[in-house]
Amino acid sequence: MSYEATLTTPGRPKMPTRLPATVILLCLLAFLASALPWLQQLSPLQLVSAFWTYDGDQYASVLAHFSWAPRLSMALLIGCALGLSGAITQQVLGNPLASPTTLGVESGGQFGITMATLFAPGLLALSPDIAAVAGGLLAIGLVILLTWRLGFSPVTVILAGLVVTFFLGAINMALLLLKGEWLGNLFIWGAGSLAQNNWTPFFDLLPKVLIIAALMLTLIRPLQLLQLGQTSANALGAKVSLLRATALFLVVAMTSVVVSRVGVVAFVGLAAPVLARLLGARTLTERLFWSTLAGAGILLSADTLAYWTTSLSGGSLVPTGTTTALIGGPIILLALQGFRDAHPMPGHETSPSDFLPPRRNPFQVAGLLSALLAITIILSMSWSPGLEGWNWTPFTQWTDAWVWRGPRLMAAILAGMALGMAGTLIQRMTGNPMGSPELLGISGGAALVMVALALTGLDLGRAGQLAAATLGACGALALLLLLARKHRFSGNQLLLGGLALYVFMDAGLRLVMATGGTLASKLLNWMYGSTWLISEVEAFGLLALVVGLGGLTLLTLRPLTLLPLGETSASALGLHVPRTRLLLLLLAAALTAASTVVIGPLSFVGLIAPHLARVLGQQTVGKQLIAAALAGGLLLAIADYLARLLVYPNQLPAGLLAALVGGLYFLWGLGRHGKN
Template sequence: MYADTSTLPLARPTIPATLPIAAVILWLGALFASATPWLNQLDPIAILSAFWTFNPDQYASVLAHYSWAPRVSIAMLIGCGLGLAGAVTQQILGNPLASPTTLGVEAGGQFGVTVATLFAPGLLAFSPDLAAIGGGLLAIGLVIALTWRLGFSPVTVILAGLVITFFLGAMNMAFLLLKGEWLGNLYIWGAGSLVQNNWGPFMDLWPRVLVLAILMLLLMRPLQLLQLGQASASSLGARVGLIRVLALLLVVLMSTTVVSRVGVVAFIGLAAPVLARLLGARTLGSRLLWSTVMGGGLLLLADTLAHWASTWGDGSLVPTGTTTALIGGPVILLALQGLRNTHHMPGQESSPAGFQPKRRSPVIISGVIVTLLLATIVISMGWSPGLDGWNWTPISQWHEAWVWRGPRLLAATLAGVALGLAGTLIQRMTGNPMGSPEMLGISGGAALVMVMIVLSGLEVGRAGQLGAATLGAAAALGLLILLARKHRFAGNQLLLGGLALYVFMDAGLRLVMASGGTVAAQLLNWMYGSTWLTSENEAFGLMAFIVLICGLLCLVVRPLTLLPLGDTSASALGLPVAKARLLLLLVAAVLTASATVVIGPLSFVGLIAPHLARVLGQQTVGRQMIVAALVGGLLLAAADYLSRIVVYPGQLPAGLLAALVGGVYFLWGLSRHGRA
């Protein structure tokens, strides 16, 4: 919790002068920056009066009154509401990284609106709030169900919330790719836009935000008791469970009400309380007040930056969700530096005597997996739906079917092999069984570079994409290692740091969704693993590259075996630890980049494959790498086939299908750890 009663100061904490000064600077700076484009058209008095009146004979005055002033007002209103919701969430869970975004509430709200748009449009006509609230309650319910056995362990709650965010985002993207003609405008909205053309949305929203804020403040005294701990609060007559449920319900209502109107403006609910705390807000009352104030200023500033970027660019919309997501990554990293977690990571045992699966012969296990992989290849090449129903393609005609089915199947299989190897390297090197290229942000680094290349219009070819993606993956991994050194590469810091890096990729994704057009559609298809874009030459080139890297992996078996013994022991046995870590990082980055170019950045295969290899009884480094590679190839080969037939004649990206399955697997792992 936030406070320890044994060390409470005798005097009430005072608010340092830096806090109100910073708030005033933030608000005045954001307001001035927002009003700057109007200074050459209107005088300061006219700009200020645009909030309540306008001059009908002056077009700039009319535009300011009906466009600029409502946008500024709704930014401040929503920012204040999300800042307050974030502070309440952190108080409920005793978690400095909790917020509606990191708990999946905002993604759940967007998911609810998406489902209602497709299957119950009448509900949206009645009230868009109901669909968003239903999705938000679904997301927060999943988080609570997965983590309550751990007493809402800070790291585990955030991991569950962010993975649920990714999972629901993948579901949203599946709907977008399948029903793009119905949902295109919805996802431009979902990227988070505060553009206004009248005062209607603000006038409709402010009473709701005010009522919810008052109800949250009425819970302030019961929330204060939570600082004493659950046992002490209960002994004082507080019904802790009821307080938490009521407060979380208000948080969901506040967040989803905002989402249903302006889309996802992520991380304001996290950034505002963290900033207030860093500037000296100590008591609950001061945190609630200053988080509210900081939230309004931060969102106004972020929206102003988004407006400037739209104006200075090629005229395409830069959503406010992009700029707020860019704020969220550094805030998570900043808050992470002071985080103390008293619980073990999911998958880590509290004692060395953890569960060890029975050792099995690698020859038998590998033979079974290879048999399944060959069966998958045969079925994928031969048994498929067509215009006249399901039919079997004879082997004599496979050379004709190869053009349509072969390259994508080969590329998916090879990407699975690369991710299985990369995941094993990362889990062994960090000693963290929940580490993977996806969860550590390595895939996100590669994807972010790819997004920048595509949006810039550069034609670099597949080789150039691979090189750029490798640099992005290596940069993300290097930055993550630098950030985690302070905590001696502890698993929780690595995972949260990696997820923070992934936030930047999310900002790029929101920018792409808002831009629209064919380039956006192609990039979104690639980002979720559309293997149908792969040519025969690219597939064979990837095969040659993977074979070359696999040959180099023979050199890393000994370092991976010695590094878990500790730096001192490994050095005493003659291993140059620093050089070994650098080599492993580079190999993992190259493998991840090669797979990301083909299958996209979010498949979770790098997490699942090493786990399954260990479950199948392969404990030594070499055996685990071989089996993990085969399992990865089998998983993505099956995902590619299923993505081709599940919604025939439509297609789902194989990486998206793998991400949905992988997200379920990760959440199952969290719940299994809770039961243990």
């Protein structure tokens, strides 16, 4: 009797009929949808024969043989590879949200290819797989290092994977903006397209996938022992650490060779195992087999949708990576339905924190931050490089320098203040120090509307963009509230809902990147906070908006003081908790939208500024709000100044520098939490 059978006493569970029926039907329907346009020109027999031969006198037959058949074969091969990789990953980590996408492996593979393109092109000539595998190992190594002590808590794993993806993506974008002439085509490719014009890529990838898959399947019996827990598996002779390392290395290798061929095809490795489990796959063998087939069906369906969308849009490329990314958000939420995460949220301590900064005089702290901000303003306006080296601009000439330096500096400071206040509201309301507008998807909702405006070509002006971004943030917020309502706006559901919204924003970005050209460059500049686009009118409009919204935050002092006492105590003191949380989230959304229009959605200032306020000893709500606003303004003022200097005469987006620093800070925060 096999060991798998002994694990499922008193009898082996019977596989439900719906599992094979659904997966096979999915594959067949995807195949038929893919073949449908060609059946108008070729008979079914001619179309099937296109996989091995073609009629040179018939153009449709040639096109089917060299384009449709290899593309369909590539979709099936890569879908199988990613489905198997996702199932192995979830088994190794015991986490229903683990996948190459949520662990950052795919973004790591693209990062490796990017670095090799710039600094070691000879390595790509030797084999692009080496660079992709190295990048994938870097990404998954960071995620595992950060979440190991938390037992790979599902929420923590996807947060760590998301921020690793943020961080590596920010580096990628910095390189793209600086070296666009070298990397432009690379990022069009990186959006994930399966379009083919011959069979060579398929036959190059096939043996590699088969070899890695065979090595994965040799681990089935040892992996079954992991279901008993680490202690029992070790007692039965399994070397758990070595087993996990080997399996994850194979997952990275499989994912990276795929990324090196077709770019980032996200979330197939998550969707396939989730579908197999929901349809009734119970044993490891069943999950691996049906996840592999489900991955093929899912990716072929997504690729067919991308093909149809490309055709209907007049030939504008819609990469497969876009359509697969669109399924990621719903799959994440579906995977967590009914799943109870026993681990604490990042930032939620099981015991009082060992680190409690001493309280400091708020006037001294505000004075210090204001003085540093004033120094930054003076340096930014006066001391900068020019055609003849570094120059000092006297105060009497600031009126001339204002046109070039003033509005962008003013907008950066105001955006930082808005994010500092928004971050404080969110962290106080959720009780989670790792919460921020970026991680709750509010920034992503505003950004998604901006992406849609760019794609449709609508020019609404800055005021119209602000209004649209605010609507996007509120729309994201409304969806977030629907998702979290039955959990009374708990931290878990808020963060997971925000992640799902980020996934949709990422799909829009992939679509824009695939278009290339000036639209992609302009939008990417804005996404990462290009303050040089700000005019004087826009800067003063933002001033009025931030001052008005900042005044409204004064009304939140009592609610934010009572909410940490718990819902029961706050209600007993006369606070209507659900309504209060809703109003606080709306205010945070408005502040976030105002800053997102200026600095982009990925700055992480909303995460860092409230923490700096606490480090400076500002523990009460009002003091923390003021200190966080000043700290946020200071952070983005410094970022804007450095963005002008670091690569002069070129410029980096200020938000990009803030994202790099913020990503490092978040990773450090997760790692510190794991050590508590």
